[in-house]
Amino acid sequence: MMKIIIILQLVFFIAAAPLLSGLITKIKNNLRLRKGQSVFQPYYNLAKLFSKGEVVSETASWIFKVAPWVVFSATLSAAMLIPIFILASPARNLGDFLALIFIFALARFFLALAALDTGSSFGGMGSSREMFISSLAEPALCLVIFAVSLQFGSTDISTFSGMHRISVSSVVSALALFLVTIAETSRIPVDNQETHLELTMVHEAMVLEYSGRSLAMLELSSYIKQMIFFFLIAQIIFPISLPAFGSLTQISIWVLWYLARMMIIAVITALVEVSVAKMRLFRVADFLGFACVLGVIASVCAILGV
Secondary structure (H helix, E strand, O other): OHHHHHHHHHHHHHHHHHHHHHHHHHHHHHHOOOOOOOOOHHHHHHHHHHOOOOOOOOOOOHHHHHHHHHHHHHHHHHHOOOOOOOOOOOOHHHOOHHHHHHHHHHHHHHHHHHHHHOOOHHHHHHHHHHHHHHHHHHHHHHHHHHHHHHHHOOOOOOOOOOOOOOOHHHHHHHHHHHHHHHHHOOOOOOOOOOOOOOOOOOHHHHOOOOOHHHHHHHHHHHHHHHHHHHHHHHHHHOOOOOOOOOOHHHHHHHHHHHHHHHHHHHHHHHHHHHHOOOOOHHHHHHHHHHHHHHHHHHHHHHHHOO
């Protein structure tokens, strides 16, 4: 039974994650009074990339070829720590919220290393900027985990994934996690996924040398990573628990509310991207510094029991 659940969860993340990204893009276009692309455009892009061949630099080593597989495998491993179809995550005994940071750090390290491997100036620039941003985002994420663990008594994701009381600590933690999510998923105002300008791109600079199947795997990994962060925010601020032996009506309500939570976070993300301009690189320190302050406030609130 557990093997079936693991397969279903992997299929769910792979199948639904691109739709979430397409939904955010569609909402942004509607807010800008543009027709824009279809919500299924990420699927078309992935299908096109998987059908194309790859162009590999002559200076690239085995690191460049292995990195997409490492990033994709690490992202799927992180997805196994998220409880979706059952009350506990499929890999609950293998890691917790802290393990999630290290898994994503492993993927980031190999991607930055692969960007440096080709000897491209854009790759070096993107890797440097990515390490700078991650050095600020990870402390803020650790503070969020500390606040959540103080409130729920554990760093296990399954512990706070069920129904719980909404407190000031959980609201502030979710807000800090949202700011970290913007940085981790390369969204405005920290980064811009829609540009290839030298002065602004961070993540795009690291994957600029990739093409074909490897690029498709990296793009799919970024979609899954975004969905993981959205789920964590939703479980902290909009708690929900899957009915163990519920009727078809209860399960249908659970599915609808699960989708509604993701929709709410997607709308908020789109609103932020439309209403805020891309900030300068060194202003990111202030942005993520504010996330750290929110993490400290959430920890204090958790200690006080509010």
